[in-house]
Each structure stands twice: as C-alpha cells, then as structure tokens.
Amino acid sequence: QKEVEQNSGPLSVPEGAIASLNCTYSDRGSQSFFWYRQYSGKSPELIMSIYSNGDKEDGRFTAQLNKASQYVSLLIRDSQPSDSATYLCAVNRHTGNQFYFGTGTSLTVIP
C-alpha cells in the first residue's frame, strides 16, 4: 500500500470554477500535511500546510483535513490558467524527518 495516494488526473476545470484535489494517507500517526504546487520543469513550491482537523483557508486556497478518514484535500476557488500545474500532497509523521509524497495530480485550467 502506498503511503500517500492521489488521483494522477489529469483534472481539467474551466477558468473561474472550483478545482478539488484529493489525497489519502495510510499512516494514522501522520501529524503534518502539506500541499505543494509544481510547474513543469520546476521544483515543488509550498502552498498550504495543515495540522488540525477542519478547514484552513489562504486566499483562493482551502485545505481540508479529516484524520479519522485519513483524508486531506485542496480546493482552489476561481481557478486561473496560472494554476495549471501538478499538485503534490505530502505527509509527515512529525516524530522524525520522513516525509512521504504522493505522485501528484495534474491540473489544467481551461481559459
């Protein structure tokens, strides 16, 4: 079983719509959760971190965490073509330096 699973996509949404990205993880001891954006040929860039159950909002981005379901998601409101990228979900057990990444979901926002 993979530590972190994401739907690889591609996910396509029209400009202005809400993009919903999902991630599940296998280790119930995971404490820290991250969403990274990676443009083609570039390195991952941190978008959001979340540590507690519930929602965390930052501008057009909302991260949602449900530890009971071992599920974390990222919502992008008012999607823009510049949001087109691969989104990586990462988790950390927080008792060591072992970060686990998903394979990423490719998002395309259509103008």
Place this chain on the structure above:
Amino acid sequence: ETGVTQTPRHLVMGMTNKKSLKCEQHLGHNAMYWYKQSAKKPLELMFVYSLEERVENNSVPSRFSPECPNSSHLFLHLHTLQPEDSALYLCASSQDPPGGADTQYFGPGTRLTVL
C-alpha cells in the same frame, strides 16, 4: 526567490564519471534533504541530515554518497551511475523542532542525465 540554491542546474555525465551536486540553504534551517524525482513516480527521499548528522538513508545505492559539512551546505557525490539514475535531484531544508520536522522548502533541482 528560493532560499535554497542548487548547482549545477543541469548535468550530463557518463557512467564512469565522478561528479558532485551542491545545495546551499540561506534560511537558517537545521535539517537538509536529498530527493530523487523520476517521471510518474513520487518524490523519493534519499538522505536526511538533521543538525549535520545523517538520520535517514533509505536504501540508496552506494554510488550516491552524501556529505553535510555544516547546516547550510549539502553535497551529493556521484560515482559510476547508471542510466536509470537520470532524474531531477531536489534538495530541501526545514527547521527541525524537537521530535519532528516542519515544512520543507525546495531548491530548483539538478536535472541529471547519465549516458
């Protein structure tokens, strides 16, 4: 602009060559990481240094040898690589509180091609 720099950005080497990748972080962090990113695969953690001591080594072949002379610098020494080692090598750093590690920040990566 990223607080983590990597050199070189691109590297082409033969299987018998020896080369080194360099990473420097300007964020005052105390943990540094090497990752390998291949197409269609998740980021693979290779090595972790916390407070200049290696704390993780995820079964990486001995042809990859890390070095961390201080908390700001990290090297990956390469020797007799294989074509399947061609990938994007990413360096990251984080501030490591007691008992765990906080958010990681990535460098731009080195695109390695082994002929």
